[in-house]
Amino acid sequence: MAExxxxxxxxxxxxxxxxxxxxxxxxxxxxxxLLGPSGCGKTTTLRMLAGFIRPDxxxxxxxxxxxxxxxxxxxxxxxxxxxxxxxPHMTVADNVAFGLRLRKRPKTEVADRTEQMxxxxxxxxxxxxxPSQLSGGQQQRVALARALVLGPKILLLDxxxxxxxxxxxxxxxxxxxxxxxxxxxxxxYVTHDQEEALTMADRIAVMDKGxxxxxxxxxxxxxxxxxxxxxxxxxxxxxLNGTLHLVDGRALAQVGDIRVPVDxxxxxxxxxxxxxxxxxxxxxxxxxxxxxxxxDDPRLVNFGAYKRLLGRHPTFGQLEARVPKAFRLGNEPxxxxxxxxxxxxxxxxxxx
Amino acid sequence: MAARTTTLPTxxxxxxxxxxxxxxxxxxxxxxxxxxxxxxxxxxxxxxSFAGEWFWPNLIPTQWSLRWWQEVLENPRVTNxxxxxxxxxxxxxxxxxxxAIPAGYAFARLDxxxxxxxxxLFLIPNAFPRIGLYVSLAVLYYQIGLIDTYWGIVFLHMIxxxxxxxxxxxxxxxxxxxxxxxxxxxxGASPLRAFFSVVLPLATPGIIVASLFSFLASLDEAxxxxxxxxxxxxxxxxxxxxxxxxxQRPVAAVFSVLLALPSLLLLIVAQRYLHSEYVAAGLGxx
Numbered sequence: 001m002a003e004x005x006x007x008x009x010x011x012x013x014x015x016x017x018x019x020x021x022x023x024x025x026x027x028x029x030x031x032x033x034l035l036g037p038s039g040c041g042k043t044t045t046l047r048m049l050a051g052f053i054r055p056d057x058x059x060x061x062x063x064x065x066x067x068x069x070x071x072x073x074x075x076x077x078x079x080x081x082x083x084x085x086x087x088p089h090m091t092v093a094d095n096v097a098f099g100l101r102l103r104k105r106p107k108t109e110v111a112d113r114t115e116q117m118x119x120x121x122x123x124x125x126x127x128x129x130x131p132s133q134l135s136g137g138q139q140q141r142v143a144l145a146r147a148l149v150l151g152p153k154i155l156l157l158d159x160x161x162x163x164x165x166x167x168x169x170x171x172x173x174x175x176x177x178x179x180x181x182x183x184x185x186x187x188x189y190v191t192h193d194q195e196e197a198l199t200m201a202d203r204i205a206v207m208d209k210g211x212x213x214x215x216x217x218x219x220x221x222x223x224x225x226x227x228x229x230x231x232x233x234x235x236x237x238x239x240l241n242g243t244l245h246l247v248d249g250r251a252l253a254q255v256g257d258i259r260v261p262v263d264x265x266x267x268x269x270x271x272x273x274x275x276x277x278x279x280x281x282x283x284x285x286x287x288x289x290x291x292x293x294x295x296d297d298p299r300l301v302n303f304g305a306y307k308r309l310l311g312r313h314p315t316f317g318q319l320e321a322r323v324p325k326a327f328r329l330g331n332e333p334x335x336x337x338x339x340x341x342x343x344x345x346x347x348x349x350x351x352x
Numbered sequence: 353m354a355a356r357t358t359t360l361p362t363x364x365x366x367x368x369x370x371x372x373x374x375x376x377x378x379x380x381x382x383x384x385x386x387x388x389x390x391x392x393x394x395x396x397x398x399x400x401s402f403a404g405e406w407f408w409p410n411l412i413p414t415q416w417s418l419r420w421w422q423e424v425l426e427n428p429r430v431t432n433x434x435x436x437x438x439x440x441x442x443x444x445x446x447x448x449x450x451x452a453i454p455a456g457y458a459f460a461r462l463d464x465x466x467x468x469x470x471x472x473l474f475l476i477p478n479a480f481p482r483i484g485l486y487v488s489l490a491v492l493y494y495q496i497g498l499i500d501t502y503w504g505i506v507f508l509h510m511i512x513x514x515x516x517x518x519x520x521x522x523x524x525x526x527x528x529x530x531x532x533x534x535x536x537x538x539x540g541a542s543p544l545r546a547f548f549s550v551v552l553p554l555a556t557p558g559i560i561v562a563s564l565f566s567f568l569a570s571l572d573e574a575x576x577x578x579x580x581x582x583x584x585x586x587x588x589x590x591x592x593x594x595x596x597x598x599x600q601r602p603v604a605a606v607f608s609v610l611l612a613l614p615s616l617l618l619l620i621v622a623q624r625y626l627h628s629e630y631v632a633a634g635l636g637x638x
Binding site: 051052071072077085088089102 | 529531532534535536537538539540541542543545549550553554
């Protein structure tokens with residue numbers, strides 16, 4: 001059992017609020033990704049979990065026990081650093097065995113556990129090497145082994161793959177997920193890469209400007225973004241500003257001179273809204289139609305399995321629509337229409 | 353080394369910088385110049401110390417002799433001075449290290465208020481003519497009874513060595529990634545344990561260099577030692593000054609060689625140590 005409970009945690013630096021009133025419950029054996037752009041507070045949150053930063057207010061509980069005031073060495077957490085932070089003056093084996101030796105475990109146990117851990121991360125035969133003699137991927141595995149060898153309740157990973165090349169990143173992604181499943185360990189994973197979050201995590205917590213925007217699985221977050229930020233950050237979205245009208249119980253957004261039917265939770269009639277529409281929720285037409293508008297300077301970008309139609313609108317700006325790969329542009333004008341969109345209040349508040 | 357581009361030859365004044373052969377040659381030239389300007393005076397000293405007879409315009413002495421060495425080493429004043437110098441320098445180094453290592457760490461890591469000001473404060477003794485400082489220190493020493501004592505000299509030397517040590521150790525600790533320390537804490541080490549297991553080993557090269565500087569600075573200090581140590585505490589450089597004024601060139605040469613020897617030995621030892629693989633890894637920031 002290892003549950004994490006962040007209760008109304010805040011951290012303020014001189015002039016910025018790094019983490020603003022964040023509450024998050026992480027279930028036993030769950031893999032949660034903290035996702036957001038740099039400076040969104042995700043690393044601060046992770047470091048508060050590890051004990052390197054003390055929150056200004058709020059509580060952190062692991063299995064119901066308040067650990068807010070415990071120093072890192074007394075927390076049942078283990079962290080993998082972005083820079084790996086392997087000790088360069090120790091061999092791989094010594095790096096992994098360090099924590100066990102601190103705990104004065106018998107020599108044979110230290111050796112066995114170290115070997116076993118290096119086995120799990122797929123690193124045999126480099127025990128006697130120094131970190132500087134290893135490749136980036138190998139260093140990453142050592143860092144993982146070092147974190148796991150003490151049998152922590154919570155594994156914390158701080159953008160662990162950002163220093164690896166693209167191919168290796170994909171492989172390590174699967175590897176980390178496999179190890180997490182194998183050891184059944186509750187994991188918090190910080191990343192700015194939505195692909196990592198979407199493919200690895202059970203649930204994703206999207207953060208922006210210190211505020212937790214939404215928590216949910218990949219599908220929730222993609223299909224039902226809670227804020228305009230989430231809609232824009234996950235995948236891509238066309239964002240437009242308009243006004244919300246309720247007509248016969250249906251929500252319609254007036255954007256310029258067109259009307260878009262929208263999903264809007266908790267938005268009142270007449271409120272200014274930001275609407276977001278996915279590229280795949282755009283219908284491309286060859287002729288003018290009600291609530292469709294003309295796309296200027298259309299051009300196509302080929303993504304292999306599909307194409308993206310990019311273009312501009314004089315007031316809406318840059319827009320993009322997903323089209324089948326057989327789609328061709330002719331000389332005639334192109335019109336687009338929103339088939340589905342979501343409306344968000346423009347104050348950026350997170351609906352609760 | 354980046355491959356040389358094959359664009360059309362647009363001549364620049366610094367073209368030779370791009371040429372590896374030219375660069376290598378310049379480097380060699382520089383090394384040779386260094387060797388000449390440092391080596392030849394040193395060599396002259398060595399020659400003088402072994403010279404029995406050496407008149408102009410001979411390039412080397414016409415007669416060799418160990419007379420001067422014998423004279424110096426049999427003189428009890430000299431052996432006493434040597435003994436004193438070599439007991440003061442290690443004590444100064446050790447005491448300085450005990451203060452400067454924690455201070456350097458604090459300057460590098462902790463959010464010490466006014467850090468910059470404090471670091472500059474350390475430089476103040478070097479910003480003014482030392483002699484004024486020493487005279488006022490001597491006055492103070494008279495009042496508290498430290499004048500003409502062993503510890504009086506040790507403390508005086510520490511004024512200078514503290515500067516080297518604190519600045520070098522601060523830079524060294526700064527170059528060590530704080531995450532390395534955090535990783536140790538994360539693995540269960542107390543702050544003290546993390547310092548001794550991770551930070552200190554990685555800082556060792558810097559600390560050795562700093563200690564070396566301190567040791568040599570203490571060994572070399574004459575001005576202040578002359579003021580607060582006479583008449584009973586005469587160190588090697590102080591004695592050297594007296595010898596120079598009495599103008600026995602070969603004796604002074606022997607003395608200089610004696611003074612230079614520890615520096616040379618220590619540098620060789622340090623260089624060997626600083627080149628070891630472990631240090632390279634430590635400084636090479638994985």
